[in-house]
Amino acid sequence: MYEPLTEQKAIALAVRLGLFGKDALLSCKEIGDGNLNLVFRIVNERTNDSIIIKQALPYAKVVGESWPLTLKRATIESQALRTFASYVPQYVPKVYYSDESLAITVMEDLSHLQIARRGFIEGKTFPNISEHIGEFIAKTAFYTSDFGMNQQQKKKLAQQFTNPELCKITEDLVLTDPFFDHDTNNFEAELRADVEQLWQDDALKRETAKLKRRFLTKADVLLHGDLHTGSIFASDDETKVIDPEFAFYGPIGFDLGQFFANLLLNALARDERDRKPLFHHIEKTWDVFIRTFSELWRESNEPYATVSGVLHDVLRDALTEAIGFAGCEVIRRTIGLAHVADVDELPLERRLDVKRHALRLGRELIVQREQLPIHAIKQLVQQTVHVNS
Amino acid sequence: MYEPLTEQKAIALAVRLGLFGKDALLSCKEIGDGNLNLVFRIVNERTNDSIIIKQALPYAKVVGESWPLTLKRATIESQALRTFASYVPQYVPKVYYSDESLAITVMEDLSHLQIARRGFIEGKTFPNISEHIGEFIAKTAFYTSDFGMNQQQKKKLAQQFTNPELCKITEDLVLTDPFFDHDTNNFEAELRADVEQLWQDDALKRETAKLKRRFLTKADVLLHGDLHTGSIFASDDETKVIDPEFAFYGPIGFDLGQFFANLLLNALARDERDRKPLFHHIEKTWDVFIRTFSELWRESNEPYATVSGVLHDVLRDALTEAIGFAGCEVIRRTIGLAHVADVDELPLERRLDVKRHALRLGRELIVQREQLPIHAIKQLVQQTVHVNS
Numbered sequence: 001m002y003e004p005l006t007e008q009k010a011i012a013l014a015v016r017l018g019l020f021g022k023d024a025l026l027s028c029k030e031i032g033d034g035n036l037n038l039v040f041r042i043v044n045e046r047t048n049d050s051i052i053i054k055q056a057l058p059y060a061k062v063v064g065e066s067w068p069l070t071l072k073r074a075t076i077e078s079q080a081l082r083t084f085a086s087y088v089p090q091y092v093p094k095v096y097y098s099d100e101s102l103a104i105t106v107m108e109d110l111s112h113l114q115i116a117r118r119g120f121i122e123g124k125t126f127p128n129i130s131e132h133i134g135e136f137i138a139k140t141a142f143y144t145s146d147f148g149m150n151q152q153q154k155k156k157l158a159q160q161f162t163n164p165e166l167c168k169i170t171e172d173l174v175l176t177d178p179f180f181d182h183d184t185n186n187f188e189a190e191l192r193a194d195v196e197q198l199w200q201d202d203a204l205k206r207e208t209a210k211l212k213r214r215f216l217t218k219a220d221v222l223l224h225g226d227l228h229t230g231s232i233f234a235s236d237d238e239t240k241v242i243d244p245e246f247a248f249y250g251p252i253g254f255d256l257g258q259f260f261a262n263l264l265l266n267a268l269a270r271d272e273r274d275r276k277p278l279f280h281h282i283e284k285t286w287d288v289f290i291r292t293f294s295e296l297w298r299e300s301n302e303p304y305a306t307v308s309g310v311l312h313d314v315l316r317d318a319l320t321e322a323i324g325f326a327g328c329e330v331i332r333r334t335i336g337l338a339h340v341a342d343v344d345e346l347p348l349e350r351r352l353d354v355k356r357h358a359l360r361l362g363r364e365l366i367v368q369r370e371q372l373p374i375h376a377i378k379q380l381v382q383q384t385v386h387v388n389s
Numbered sequence: 390m391y392e393p394l395t396e397q398k399a400i401a402l403a404v405r406l407g408l409f410g411k412d413a414l415l416s417c418k419e420i421g422d423g424n425l426n427l428v429f430r431i432v433n434e435r436t437n438d439s440i441i442i443k444q445a446l447p448y449a450k451v452v453g454e455s456w457p458l459t460l461k462r463a464t465i466e467s468q469a470l471r472t473f474a475s476y477v478p479q480y481v482p483k484v485y486y487s488d489e490s491l492a493i494t495v496m497e498d499l500s501h502l503q504i505a506r507r508g509f510i511e512g513k514t515f516p517n518i519s520e521h522i523g524e525f526i527a528k529t530a531f532y533t534s535d536f537g538m539n540q541q542q543k544k545k546l547a548q549q550f551t552n553p554e555l556c557k558i559t560e561d562l563v564l565t566d567p568f569f570d571h572d573t574n575n576f577e578a579e580l581r582a583d584v585e586q587l588w589q590d591d592a593l594k595r596e597t598a599k600l601k602r603r604f605l606t607k608a609d610v611l612l613h614g615d616l617h618t619g620s621i622f623a624s625d626d627e628t629k630v631i632d633p634e635f636a637f638y639g640p641i642g643f644d645l646g647q648f649f650a651n652l653l654l655n656a657l658a659r660d661e662r663d664r665k666p667l668f669h670h671i672e673k674t675w676d677v678f679i680r681t682f683s684e685l686w687r688e689s690n691e692p693y694a695t696v697s698g699v700l701h702d703v704l705r706d707a708l709t710e711a712i713g714f715a716g717c718e719v720i721r722r723t724i725g726l727a728h729v730a731d732v733d734e735l736p737l738e739r740r741l742d743v744k745r746h747a748l749r750l751g752r753e754l755i756v757q758r759e760q761l762p763i764h765a766i767k768q769l770v771q772q773t774v775h776v777n778s
Contacts, residue, residue: 146605151560152553162548164541171540180692202697209693210702216535217609303569304598308591313599 002058002071002102010040010053017097017106019051020044036060036069041109050111051096056103056245070165073245074103079160080247081107083222084136087143091136091241110240113233120229120266121342123274129232130281132239134288137227137255142296144222145252147305147314158219158249166225166246167215174328175212178336179205187335190352194359195335207366211324219249227255228262228329228340252314253321259285260322260377261329262340264361267381268354269342279378286322286374290315320369323377327365334358360384391447391460391491399429399442406486406495408440409433425449425458430498439500440485445492445634459554462634463492468549469636470496472611473525476532480525480630499629502622509618509655510731512663518621519670521628523677526616526644531685533611534641536694536703547608547638555614555635556604563717564601567725568594576724579741583748584724596755600713608638616644617651617718617729641703642710648674649711649766650718651729653750656770657743658731668767675711675763679704709758712766716754723747749773 005013007028014026024044032039032054040053056074060067078098085092093108119126142148144157177184181199198204224231225246233240260282267278297311304310333340334355343354361384365372368380394402396417403415413433421428421443429442445463449456467487474481482497508515531537533546566573570588587593613620614635622629649671656667686700693699722729723744732743750773754761757769 146602151605152557155551155553155556159548159551162544164544167544168541176692205693205696206698206702209696209699212693213535213703216540217607219608220606303565304594304601307594307598309595310598313595314602 004057005038005040005053005055005102005104007040011042013053013104013106014042014051019096019106020049021047024049041111050109052093052107052109054105054107058103071103073163073166074098074105075100076161076163076166076247077243077245078105080222080224080244081105083144083157084140084224084241084244087139088136091132091239093240093242110233110242113235113238113240115230116232116234116239117229117262117266117341119234120263120278121269121345125277126234126239126281127236129234129239130284131288133227133232133241133259134285135292136239136241137259137285138289138292138296140224141221141252141255141318142293144249145220147300147302148296151302157222161222161248163225163246163248167248167250170225170246171212171215173337174332175208175215178328178332178334179208184337185335186337186339188348188352188355191335191355191359194356198331198335198359198363201363204363204367207324207369208328211321211328211366214251214321215254215325218251220252221249223248223250224255225250227258229259229266230262230340251321251325253318253323254325256285256289256318256322257325257327258329261326261333262342264326264330264377264381265333265340265358266342268357268361269346275378275381279381282377283374286319289318293318319372319374323365323372324369326377327362327369329362330358330365331362334362357384360387393427393446394429394442394444394491394493396429400431402442402493402495403431403440408485408495409438410436413438430500439498441482441496441498443494443496447492460492462552462555463487463494464489465550465552465555465636466632466634467494469611469613469633470494472533472546473529473613473630473633476528477525480521480628482629482631499622499631502624502627502629504619505621505623505628506618506651506655506730508623509652509667510658510734514666515623515628515670516625518623518628519673520677522616522621522630522648523674524681525628525630526648526674527678527681527685529613530610530641530644530707531682533638534609536689536691537685540691546611550611550637552614552635552637556637556639559614559635560601560604562726563721564597564604567717567721567723568597573726574724575726575728577737577741577744580724580744580748583745587720587724587748587752590752593752593756596713596758597717600710600717600755603640603710604643604714607640609641610638612637612639613644614639616647618648618655619651619729640710640714642707642712643714645674645678645707645711646714646716647718650715650722651731653715653719653766653770654722654729654747655731657746657750658735664767664770668770671766672763675708678707682707708761708763712754712761713758715766716751716758718751719747719754720751723751745776746773749776 011026011028025046026042027045028040028042030038031041038055043050056071058071060069078095081092081095093110095107097106146154187195224244225248231243263278263281267275297305361381364380364384400415400417414435415431416434417429417431419427420430427444432439445460447460449458467484470481470484482499484496486495535543576584613633614637620632652667652670656664753769753773
């Protein structure tokens with residue numbers, strides 16, 4: 001039966017699992033933010049070896065209120081980490097143990113790394129993050145798609161990763177509420193005129209509707225589902241993707257889009273002259289993605305994989321989706337329920353400028369997504385600095 | 390435990406279920422074609438009341454060979470009939486009972502109706518079939534889509550209708566094999582040059598790849614999955630859709646496309662002057678579909694349903710898919726494993742003409758699908774009578 005762990009019980013579990021040596025001297029600290037999960041860090045004080053025990057809480061605390069949230073997300077998370085590990089073990093924490101009824105995942109401690117969002121805010125560049133994330137997305141996407149996996153087996157995997165409750169969070173908070181006058185939205189009073197203009201923008205909403213429909217219907221590849229820079233631990237050399245509790249079968253461009261958007265939000269929050277590393281990461285991620293995906297393509301057993309133009313169409317589709325979903329993410333992090341520290345930590349006047357810029361950029365990403373090449377993203381950032389009269 | 394029924398055991402089951410009165414005098418006859426299913430018709434000789442007991446066999450006999458085929462399809466079939474009945478009870482046989490382990494569905498006997506394909510071959514017009522099928526598809530599509538059903542509930546329904554083995558039959562025999570030199574293909578030696586030209590047509594295959602990808606990935610609405618004129622019982626007044634063992638969550642235009650294609654194949658097999666009722670049915674089905682779907686649209690709880698243009702985009706998407714999948718079906722019924730009696734019963738010379746016409750028509754439906762209005766389908770039939778030089 002489910003019960004929340006205490007630090008004591010977390011240690012007892014670690015001992016029972018035999019993850020440390022016999023004469024280990026274990027200490028434990030709960031280090032989670034307490035909103036969605038308990039996170040226990042257990043250290044052997046003699047060797048400094050450590051592990052993480054993550055336990056889902058049966059509710060989420062957002063905006064002060066708590067709403068019930070399925071514990072099944074812990075199972076989704078551990079299964080997603082294991083599935084990803086079968087393709088790219090270098091980019092996910094090792095899972096040592098999971099317990100479905102306790103909603104627990106016991107895994108590698110990554111405390112030697114830093115959450116990428118925080119690092120970027122501090123001005124770090126993480127020179128290898130785009131190489132790593134591009135490879136992570138390309139390999140997990142290809143091998144879980146109809147091109148890289150037995151197509152019947154894929155349908156069963158998609159069935160297993162049916163994740164309605166977590167998907168609903170994205171459907172509402174990313175793809176719907178920010179585009180309507182909805183009470184989950186959260187923005188500075190000074191932005192009201194800009195936001196109302198967006199709510200009245202039927203051309204934009206017609207395109208956002210298409211993106212939402214893709215998210216709702218296109219069971220294409222196993223996605224992380226929440227791949228922002230807060231879901232990535234990094235250093236100069238290493239990159240680890242964490243927290244795939246939103247994992248589900250969705251459109252191939254979605255993870256790319258979330259990642260691009262969070263790089264863009266960091267870029268917008270910086271001085272113009274300091275944005276180059278972020279644009280570099282966006283373009284490099286895409287380059288590594290298409291290079292890796294195209295190499296894997298030769299392994300495909302799908303007969304159409306040999307037909308001229310098909311790979312091109314799949315990649316274009318991915319880029320179109322990535323740009324569109326990036327636009328949605330930029331907008332929802334600006335006026336929706338959950339913001340990003342990159343922008344929220346700015347002083348008010350600067351923040352308002354950045355947010356207005358973000359709204360214009362997000363819109364153009366969405367409505368222009370069909371034909372844009374990857375390098376046009378940084379041009380769009382430039383073109384949306386000022387209001388277009 | 391599964392065992393195939395005998396006529397004796399079928400009667401015993403009917404008695405046990407109490408489907409006839411106490412003093413019924415029951416007779417039973419197995420009337421199936423024996424390829425995939427046993428079909429027992431049980432009649433009360435005193436009243437002429439009757440029922441059907443359908444039992445899936447654990448193999449399929451096609452081209453003389455038998456291959457194993459999941460019994461789960463009986464469960465899919467009875468669940469699909471029940472789901473459809475909750476929206477359009479007038480267009481499906483009543484289900485009285487089902488038994489998962491015996492792979493049995495006990496249902497209404499429709500022997501007073503005729504299989505629509507056979508009727509069309511005999512020159513019947515079934516004046517109401519398009520009104521009924523248009524309404525059947527519109528209502529089942531809307532109410533099982535993200536626009537007509539709770540979006541979380543829909544994901545669970547899609548999970549329940551995961552149908553990899555039956556989907557694979559369509560993926561292979563409809564969407565792949567006919568476009569490649571594959572040993573399941575089956576066509577007259579005289580057609581070889583035409584067929585080889587099709588196999589070398591990369592522009593066509595690039596488009597077919599997109600349609601296959603939609604079929605593989607787009608979990609949009611609960612489909613019948615095999616809605617050709619052989620899956621429809623009809624009279625002048627009544628229409629009943631049977632045999633939804635291929636049911637799964639797929640692209641909204643697929644059932645429409647299969648139905649259009651089989652009307653087109655019958656049209657091609659007729660003298661030109663007798664084709665009008667078939668074209669009428671195609672256009673009427675579409676008109677009823679959009680009229681019904683658009684009325685239901687007003688009930689939608691999806692916030693984007695109120696945004697200008699979104700309904701238009703969904704309907705255009707449906708038509709584009711319908712035309713494209715119709716093209717695939719026309720081609721596969723011409724050169725693939727399973728043909729249609731409409732064409733196969735023609736004398737050789739006429740049959741070859743019709744099949745060459747069908748190949749040209751199928752190709753154009755696929756490559757031109759994006760922009761064609763519904764009435765352009767009959768024009769395409771005209772334009773593809775002769776080889777375009």
